[in-house]
Amino acid sequence: MDDSQLRVVLLLVDLIGPITLGYILKVKNLVxxxxxxxxxxxxxxxxxxxxxxxxxxxxxxxxxxxLIPVLGLLILFLPYFIGMAITRRVADPLERGALVVSSMLGNTSTLGGLICFLILGATSYAYVQVIGVLQSLVLILFCFPICQKFRDMAQTNRGLTHKRSLKDLLFTWNQVSILGMLAGAALSLKGVPQPAFFDPIFAALVHVSAWIQLLPVGLMLNITAARRAMNKNVFMILPVKFIVLPAIIWGLSRLLFSDHTITSTLVIQAACPVAINTVFCCAIYGLKTDIAMAAFALSTLVFMVTLCPLFFILL
Incomplete structure (x- = not known):
């Protein structure tokens, strides 16, 4: 087995393995x-x-x-505006909200990060972390209010809403990885060499992180509900995720970057399927989680069958 084949096998194991295991544990009610x-x-x-x-x-x-954060913000906000435009005729605010958030959030950190690491290496994975931090901040500061907006539109009688302070929004334990970024960046800027033994440890942790991240996806997976929710509105997300956004980001990256690794990383990030965080958002705010789950399952399947092999061949 050559190196390319090994990378493909590792990707399939790291993606299918934890989701399958999580689903089995869910069915057996063991977790x-x-x-x-x-x-x-x-x-x-x-x-x-x-x-x-x-x-x-x-x-x-x-x-x-x-310049990576600039393109990272485009990867997040362009599909939001496109999603708002293509769902304008969806009458149910709970369904429209789920579709808009599904258009916006991509599986950039877990699936996208794993693919970038396997194809392009640790440097690409660092670029992914930059976009991952942006997505975490946008999730809290933008997506949550958007979900609340669609929830309010669907309610005839509004009750009291809990308002977070700016401190609660910006300083949470879920953002602690920013400290790791700052510490690593400081050592890099000071020219401190990284020990060689970090490479195999880093590679192992990437795979462990993928399993821990994707196992809960299997625990939440509801195939029957996702299949029932599969409609033409869900299919509208696919060209946004896999054609329009990657094409725009590729064109801009070609103009702005001479570094092949940066351009390739941004294109992969732009083409990532719907994130599982979409389901979490919809569940928190009472939007249609079945729609979000259907978008997650469909886009992930299409991505793995079409774009993922294409990236391995081209990059």
């Missing part, structure tokens, strides 16, 4: 919700911080790297 919550927090607060520290330490900062 409590508290354990699922613990895994999510351990991954976001623990492993993400370590991975961010090591990857940013390896990162070489240039003027082009400083």
């Amino acid at each position: 409590r919700p508290a354990f699922t919550d613990f895994m999510i927090k351990f991954n976001v607060r623990g492993l993400f911080t370590v991975l961010a520290f090591v990857s940013f330490w390896k990162l070489k900062f240039t003027s082009e790297v400083a």
Whole structure:
């Protein structure tokens, strides 16, 4: 088995394995919700911080790297405006909200990060972390209010709403990986060399993180509900995710970057399928989670069958 084939096998194992295991555990009722919550927090607060520290330490900062957040914000907000436009005729605010958030949030950190690491290496994974931080902030500061907006539109009688302070929004334990990024960036800027033994440890942690992140997806997976919710509105998301957004980001990246790794990373990030965080958002605010689950399942399947092999061949 050559290196390319091994990378494909690792990707399939890291994607299908944890989701399948999580679904089996769900069917057998062997995992409590508290354990699922613990895994999510351990991954976001623990492993993400370590991975961010090591990857940013390896990162070489240039003027082009400083432009990555600009394209990262476009990856997040362009599909929002497109999603608002293509769903304007959806009458149910709860369904429209789920579709808009599904258009906006991509599986950039877990699936996108894994693919970028396997194809392009640790430097690409560091670029992914930059976009991941932006998505986390946009999730809290923009997506949550948008979900609340669609929820309010669907309510005839509004009750009291809980308003978070700016401190509660900006300073949470789920953002602790930013500290890892800052620490790694400081060592990189000071020219401190990274020990060689970090490479195999980093590679192992990427795979462990993918399993811990995707196992809860299997625990939440409801195939029957997702199949029932599959309609033409869900299918409208596919060209936005897989054609329009990657094409725009590719064109802009070609103009702004000479670094092939940056351009390739941004295109992969732009083409990522719907994030599982979409389901979490919809569940919190009472939007149609079945629509979000259908969008997640359909886009992930299409991505794995079409775009993922294409990226391995071209990049």
